[in-house]
Amino acid sequence: MTRHVAWAVVAVGTTLLVLAGCGGSPVPALSPGNGLPPRPAPLRLAGIDPCTLLTSAQYRQLGVNPGVRSDYEPGRPLQGTACQWDTQKAHQRIGYGGSLVTNRGAEYALGAEPLRAVGGYAATTTGSALSDPQWYCAMLVDVAPGQSLLVDYSVESEDVPGMTHQKACDNAQTAAGFMLANLKAAQ
Amino acid sequence: MTTPGAGPLALGFGLTVTPENVLGVRAVVMQEATDLQNMLRGEEQYLTLPALGRDPVSGDMSPAFNAVTHGLLARARDHITSLFALGEELAATARSYGLTEGDIAASLARTEVSKIPAPLRQLAGLSAAASRPIPTTAGPLFGGLQ
Numbered sequence: 467m468t469r470h471v472a473w474a475v476v477a478v479g480t481t482l483l484v485l486a487g488c489g490g491s492p493v494p495a496l497s498p499g500n501g502l503p504p505r506p507a508p509l510r511l512a513g514i515d516p517c518t519l520l521t522s523a524q525y526r527q528l529g530v531n532p533g534v535r536s537d538y539e540p541g542r543p544l545q546g547t548a549c550q551w552d553t554q555k556a557h558q559r560i561g562y563g564g565s566l567v568t569n570r571g572a573e574y575a576l577g578a579e580p581l582r583a584v585g586g587y588a589a590t591t592t593g594s595a596l597s598d599p600q601w602y603c604a605m606l607v608d609v610a611p612g613q614s615l616l617v618d619y620s621v622e623s624e625d626v627p628g629m630t631h632q633k634a635c636d637n638a639q640t641a642a643g644f645m646l647a648n649l650k651a652a653q
Numbered sequence: 654m655t656t657p658g659a660g661p662l663a664l665g666f667g668l669t670v671t672p673e674n675v676l677g678v679r680a681v682v683m684q685e686a687t688d689l690q691n692m693l694r695g696e697e698q699y700l701t702l703p704a705l706g707r708d709p710v711s712g713d714m715s716p717a718f719n720a721v722t723h724g725l726l727a728r729a730r731d732h733i734t735s736l737f738a739l740g741e742e743l744a745a746t747a748r749s750y751g752l753t754e755g756d757i758a759a760s761l762a763r764t765e766v767s768k769i770p771a772p773l774r775q776l777a778g779l780s781a782a783a784s785r786p787i788p789t790t791a792g793p794l795f796g797g798l799q
Contacts, residue, residue: 536691544698552694554687556738561694577703593701595719596693596726604700620697622690623734 500573502581502588502608509609511566514652516549519564519615519645525551528641530562538565544616545569552622559623562641565616572608582639585646591635598624603634605642615649617642662746670743672750676760679743683761686736693729 517533525532530551537547548565578592588608593599601624607615619638621629662670670678744757 534687534691536695538698539695542698543700548695550691550694552687552690554683554690554737556734556741559690559734559737561690563694563697565698575700575702578701594697595699595701596696596722598723599701602697604697616698618697620694622693622730624730 500571500608500611501576502571502573502590503583505588505608505610506586508611509615509649510653511546511568511610511613511615511649514547514566514649516547516564516566518652519549519648520551520562520641521644521648524641524644525562528562528637528644529553530560533564536563543570546613546616548616557623558626559621560626561620561622562638563616563618563620564641564645565618567606567614567616569612570606570614571610571612572606572614574614575604575606579635582635584639584642585650587646589639589642591638593631594618599631599634600624600629601626601634603631603638605635605638607642607646609646609649615642615645617645670746672752675743675747675750676752676757679740679747679757680760682736682743683740686733686740689729689733689736693726693733696726 515535517535520528520533522532528551530553533549533551535548536550538544544565544567546566546568548563550561550563552561553559572588572590575590575592578590580591582589582591582605584605584607589605590608591603591605594602594604597620601621602618603620604616604618607617609615617638619634619641621634662675664670664678668678747757748754
């Protein structure tokens with residue numbers, strides 16, 4: 467069963483690599499002048515298990531199951547550790563992701579959408595090349611120079627009534643608030 | 654799949670679900686669905702970024718590529734949805750056999766591969782002699798966290 471989907475994923479990945487090679491990806495300068503408001507204090511990402519970014523009470527509040535570790539594979543645009551919390555059901559299948567990104571700051575998506583703030587830290591939001599923006603939002607929180615806390619919300623079954631990209635980002639922002647607080651507590 | 658009942662259930666592909674193997678079959682289906690789901694979620698890191706320049710790839714060609722990728726991924730998502738739906742039907746079948754929610758949840762923590770029908774073992778790439786657990790990725794999958 468996996469093979470049918472695997473070929474699709476490979477094909478998509480190849481397409482994206484072609485896109486990356488021809489069009490290039492914006493990598494803004496990683497410096498205090500990254501275009502974002504000053505951060506309250508840099509937060510350490512090293513040594514943090516991303517699946518501890520949500521407590522059991524918090525992921526239950528968000529309506530999802532315990533997290534599954536799913537670190538980024540080598541060679542991808544984003545590097546770091548990641549955890550996914552999903553509902554694992556056929557309908558209204560939603561998911562949250564929490565990633566400790568070590569090679570891109572929040573300015574990676576600067577300019578895509580209006581800035582937001584999470585716990586005093588600036589946050590950029592955008593969509594995914596693989597998802598309809600109605601069902602997906604990625605939020606990058608500016609926690610450290612050249613690094614970020616990436617929190618995403620997705621409706622994988624694309625069937626939640628009334629969902630919009632704005633609402634998806636609102637949901638990501640709620641989860642980001644939880645994750646940032648837990649990240650601060652882990653310092 | 655037919656309406657759940659107390660007797661054996663023909664799934665197709667030469668598979669027959671019985672009270673003895675229903676949890677093993679469901680564990681494989683749920684693991685497959687979860688693995689595929691995680692695979693797709695991992696691909697979503699290709700974020701939509703502000704256009705860098707006015708080259709044709711960033712402008713005209715990018716939407717065309719996106720249309721193709723969205724089509725491929727839509728098929729993958731439909732496939733994953735059908736697997737989760739099958740998992741839900743198998744859970745209902747297990748209940749009709751008298752198995753409890755605890756039995757269903759626990760079956761995902763460890764499933765004896767020998768109880769999984771041979772055709773499904775082959776599809777899932779499992780060896781009959783293997784005794785590895787099919788890892789759980791969650792606690793109560795249905796109803797517990799709604």
